Amino acid sequence: MSTAPAATSDAGTRARFGVEPGVAVRAVVIAGLLLFVLIPVPSLVGSDWLTTFASTSIYAIVALGFGILYGRVGMISLGQVALLSVGVWIGARLAYGTGMPYPLLLLATGALTCVIGTLVGLPSLRLSGLYLALITLMFAGATTIVLSVTDFPNGGGGFKGRSATGALTTETPPVRRPSIAEGDVAFYRYIVVVAALMFLLALLHVATKPGRAWASIRESEPAALAAGVNITFYKMWAFALASFMTGVAGCLFASQVGVPRAITFRTQDSLTLAATALIGGIFSIWGAIVAAVFNQVLPFLFQAQWGINTNFLLIIFGVGLLQVLLTAPGGLAQQFPRDMANLGRLVWRGLRSLRPSRKSDP
Amino acid sequence: MARPPVASSVPEERPVIDVSGLTVRFSGITPIDDVSLVFPVGTCGLIGPNGAGKTTFFNVLSGFVKPAAGTISAFGEDLLKMADFRRARWGLRRTFQTEMAIEQLSVYDNVAMIHEHSGAKRSTRRADVQAALEFVGLTMPPKTKVGTLNARERRLVEVARAVVGRPRLVLLDEPAAGLPDEETDHLSQVIRKIPDAFGALTILVDHDMSLVSSCCSTTAVLDFGKLIALGPTAEVLRDEQVLRAYLGTEEV
Numbered sequence: 001m002s003t004a005p006a007a008t009s010d011a012g013t014r015a016r017f018g019v020e021p022g023v024a025v026r027a028v029v030i031a032g033l034l035l036f037v038l039i040p041v042p043s044l045v046g047s048d049w050l051t052t053f054a055s056t057s058i059y060a061i062v063a064l065g066f067g068i069l070y071g072r073v074g075m076i077s078l079g080q081v082a083l084l085s086v087g088v089w090i091g092a093r094l095a096y097g098t099g100m101p102y103p104l105l106l107l108a109t110g111a112l113t114c115v116i117g118t119l120v121g122l123p124s125l126r127l128s129g130l131y132l133a134l135i136t137l138m139f140a141g142a143t144t145i146v147l148s149v150t151d152f153p154n155g156g157g158g159f160k161g162r163s164a165t166g167a168l169t170t171e172t173p174p175v176r177r178p179s180i181a182e183g184d185v186a187f188y189r190y191i192v193v194v195a196a197l198m199f200l201l202a203l204l205h206v207a208t209k210p211g212r213a214w215a216s217i218r219e220s221e222p223a224a225l226a227a228g229v230n231i232t233f234y235k236m237w238a239f240a241l242a243s244f245m246t247g248v249a250g251c252l253f254a255s256q257v258g259v260p261r262a263i264t265f266r267t268q269d270s271l272t273l274a275a276t277a278l279i280g281g282i283f284s285i286w287g288a289i290v291a292a293v294f295n296q297v298l299p300f301l302f303q304a305q306w307g308i309n310t311n312f313l314l315i316i317f318g319v320g321l322l323q324v325l326l327t328a329p330g331g332l333a334q335q336f337p338r339d340m341a342n343l344g345r346l347v348w349r350g351l352r353s354l355r356p357s358r359k360s361d362p
Numbered sequence: 363m364a365r366p367p368v369a370s371s372v373p374e375e376r377p378v379i380d381v382s383g384l385t386v387r388f389s390g391i392t393p394i395d396d397v398s399l400v401f402p403v404g405t406c407g408l409i410g411p412n413g414a415g416k417t418t419f420f421n422v423l424s425g426f427v428k429p430a431a432g433t434i435s436a437f438g439e440d441l442l443k444m445a446d447f448r449r450a451r452w453g454l455r456r457t458f459q460t461e462m463a464i465e466q467l468s469v470y471d472n473v474a475m476i477h478e479h480s481g482a483k484r485s486t487r488r489a490d491v492q493a494a495l496e497f498v499g500l501t502m503p504p505k506t507k508v509g510t511l512n513a514r515e516r517r518l519v520e521v522a523r524a525v526v527g528r529p530r531l532v533l534l535d536e537p538a539a540g541l542p543d544e545e546t547d548h549l550s551q552v553i554r555k556i557p558d559a560f561g562a563l564t565i566l567v568d569h570d571m572s573l574v575s576s577c578c579s580t581t582a583v584l585d586f587g588k589l590i591a592l593g594p595t596a597e598v599l600r601d602e603q604v605l606r607a608y609l610g611t612e613e614v
Contacts, residue, residue, distance in 0.1 A: 209478050212471050212474065212478065218464075219464045225426070226424050226426075226455075226458075227475065227523070228447050228449070228476075229447065229475075231447070
């Protein structure tokens with residue numbers, strides 16, 4: 001955001017508050033990247049990569065939720081993947097049990113997950129730091145147990161979906177997808193668009209009143225209170241927003257895999273998500289994308305492409321986390337552009353120093 | 363409790379803050395002990411040695427601390443009956459001893475954030491924030507992140523936060539702490555202008571006596587939770603009991 005002191009003298013109020021060129025450039029770059037991911041990418045990669053990219057988009061939403069809670073408000077939640085599994089469960093049950101149009105299904109799943117996530121967030125009004133982390137981790141553990149005990153999702157139609165044969169059988173039809181995006185490629189695009197909308201929602205929050213209120217809470221609760229911020233309300237709002245987005249992601253996940261299984265969501269995944277979100281960068285919402293790439297693309301590369309045990313990733317994440325915490329608290333989302341800018345400046349300076357000598361050459 | 367010695371020469375103006383019999387008790391200690399004082403319009407000083415109860419007094423006004431006894435009437439309203447987060451909307455502003463400008467946010471967002479919760483009209487936000495920044499003399503682009511500013515500029519951002527959105531009572535807790543003398547001069551000019559520019563009563567806590575005497579017409583002195591002097595600043599600073607309280611701490 002740091003712009004050179006170019007606008008010196010009579011830059012009127014409008015010029016000072018207007019859209020900076022840097023912001024416009026960034027918007028164009030983001031739109032370009034989004035179009036690239038949407039249009040050519042599916043035809044460039046195979047179906048296994050497409051599945052990976054779809055789940056990367058979904059996990060980017062989950063990491064975004066974690067980023068809002070921790071990066072914006074300073075509340076650490078180690079149960080975000082568990083909350084995703086709650087979203088998957090609700091989404092799958094609603095899909096089997098009702099015939100509502102898919103966008104409505106997404107919203108309903110988001111809303112119900114929002115209620116549960118906000119309840120889980122209630123302790124944050126009294127607890128913070130390690131204690132809140134522990135409570136949310138317990139929630140993750142409890143969710144894992146409930147899902148495996150109930151043979152999630154245990155086949156069958158309707159809301160309850162319990163079938164006499166017990167565990168999931170092959171008779172269970174896959175969770176439905178939107179009628180406009182039944183195929184893998186179409187649904188991948190659908191997921192990317194929904195994820196983009198979630199990022200837009202987060203950006204709108206961060207750039208306006210709630211974002212400023214969250215930042216003030218994060219800085220100091222007494223100061224926020226003195227500034228008239230209703231801390232209870234804004235903390236709950238952050239949990240509600242993060243849980244809503246995670247719920248939407250869960251519904252997408254259910255439709256993406258078709259037959260969701262409890263084994264997909266382990267308690268430790270919530271921890272890995274937190275680690276990768278920190279590596280990606282907790283203070284920038286773009287860090288969520290980096291986090292999702294680490295979380296989904298790397299395991300795919302390791303296991304499916306290179307045949308390496310994915311448990312090695314835990315070591316890599318550990319080292320990465322250590323590096324980030326020690327040297328770049330802003331994570332890769334902040335470090336990478338800075339490194340690139342430095343590199344660009346270096347190249348530019350190199351070129352400039354070459355030019356006069358070239359001119360003097362006869 | 364009888365009025366303290368110099369109280370007789372308090373300028374006879376409309377009382378804006380009327381504190382009577384204020385007592386705060388934490389288990390075993392009494393940081394504020396039966397304090398009664400009246401602050402008129404303008405900038406008022408509140409001084410005293412460390413641990414005298416100045417910040418506790420501010421915390422009572424902000425609603426962080428519930429007093430054991432006493433009443434506070436501000437502009438004719440009972441301040442103690444108001445919920446803490448509603449006091450900002452009423453017009454209470456405060457800065458803290460430690461810096462509380464939000465590094466993550468821009469200068470504009472820092473000030474706009476206060477405006478948003480002050481109950482002031484949304485349509486006037488941009489102009490009001492701009493006016494507050496001009497008032498304190500911050501000239502950098504409003505989009506500059508506060509994290510990139512120096513100590514003086516951050517203090518000024520805090521003062522801008524304290525004066526935006528129709529303030530009525532501005533509490534400044536050691537605004538000059540950590541600033542070199544030449545930078546304190548600008549700050550004191552800004553503080554002096556607050557009552558006329560915004561019609562707000564300003565209460566200034568500081569250890570810098572030159573700042574207090576240049577800004578404040580009235581000054582109250584606390585020592586071990588008791589009010590030991592209240593009156594025109596120059597008289598108060600000459601008061602023997604005040605000198606003794608300050609010299610007493612210097613000996614330690």
